Amino acid sequence: MSDDAAEPLRLLIVDDHTVVRAGLRALLEGEPGFEVVGETGDGTDAVRLVARLRPDVVLMDLRLTDPGTPSPAGADSVDGIDGIEATRRILATTPGVRVVVLTSHGRTADVLRAVEAGARGYVLKAGPPEELFRAVRAAAAGGMALAPEAAASVLGHAAEPGPALTDREVEVVRLLAQGHSNRAIASTLFLAEATIKTHLVRIYRKLGTENRAATVSEAVRRGLIELA
Known part of the structure; x- marks a missing residue:
């Protein structure tokens, strides 16, 4: 630009x-x-x-x-x-x-x-x-x-009711938006990689998404995170 x-x-x-x-x-x-x-x-x-x-x-x-x-x-x-x-x-x-x-x-x-x-x-x-x-x-x-x-x-x-993300889940999505892998997210948050995978399963279910890109887009659309 x-x-x-x-x-x-x-x-x-x-x-x-x-x-x-x-x-x-x-x-x-x-x-x-x-x-x-x-x-x-x-x-x-x-x-x-x-x-x-x-x-x-x-x-x-x-x-x-x-x-x-x-x-x-x-x-x-x-x-x-x-x-x-x-x-x-x-x-x-x-x-x-x-x-x-x-x-x-x-x-x-x-x-x-x-x-x-x-x-x-x-x-x-x-x-x-x-x-x-x-x-x-x-x-x-x-x-x-x-x-x-x-x-x-x-x-x-957006007006349709849906389960809210926890603070930890928002942190995970924010790191997703920055392009981090599951391993990098786990390292940043001092969690096991398996725990991150569990968070992602719950996040996908709550947001109604199926992949990382769609999850970030949906989180932005809902105002949960902002892209730099």
């Missing part, structure tokens, strides 16, 4: 329809402070392009075309990696990049999957351009920006 406020935000567009990409490029390049540095309709190619181009923000379509189905008119052939998986891989391989999901869908499950994958924004294609611009700038600054429909989904999910 550039420290120079005068530098434009570098953007990469990922959408499997060439017409949509062309429209987004024209829209974004017409907004002061934005520079589109690349585009693709392929999930795996997006991961490679991010590593090579180092954009500040990736605009990610949620539903990329499955390779086993005919591509709709105007769509590029893609490899089957959807926007969620592409987001996970990008954030795992190129730290510092932000992802904003741009999609036609606002279903609660889709919003939560995107947030759990690490997306910093969720914007509907049918929304006003200003909403997209705000989301890009917020994500680049390290914030979170959700379309009103998406925010309502997240807030509704």
Whole structure:
């Protein structure tokens, strides 16, 4: 992320329809402070392009075309990696990049999957351009920006009652977020590695998650921890 406020935000567009990409490029390049540095309709190619181009923000379509189905008119052939998986891989391989999901869908499950994958924004294609611009700038600054429909989904999910984490479990999640292994967490907290594994099983159950990345995302979403 550039420290120079005068530098434009570098953007990469990922959408499997060439017409949509062309429209987004024209829209974004017409907004002061934005520079589109690349585009693709392929999930795996997006991961490679991010590593090579180092954009500040990736605009990610949620539903990329499955390779086993005919591509709709105007769509590029893609490899089957959807926007969620592409987001996970990008954030795992190129730290510092932000992802904003741009999609036609606002279903609660889709919003939560995107947030759990690490997306910093969720914007509907049918929304006003200003909403997209705000989301890009917020994500680049390290914030979170959700379309009103998406925010309502997240807030509704967060309002659901669930078991609270203990102070020790929060410590474990905070160390998870810092990238520590089970052994390193055990050493830091002066506990046995087996004890850490037990804590993780309980944390996964309480947060309704299945892996470390999703657990960190859910903890952040619930306000249990903050990412640096």
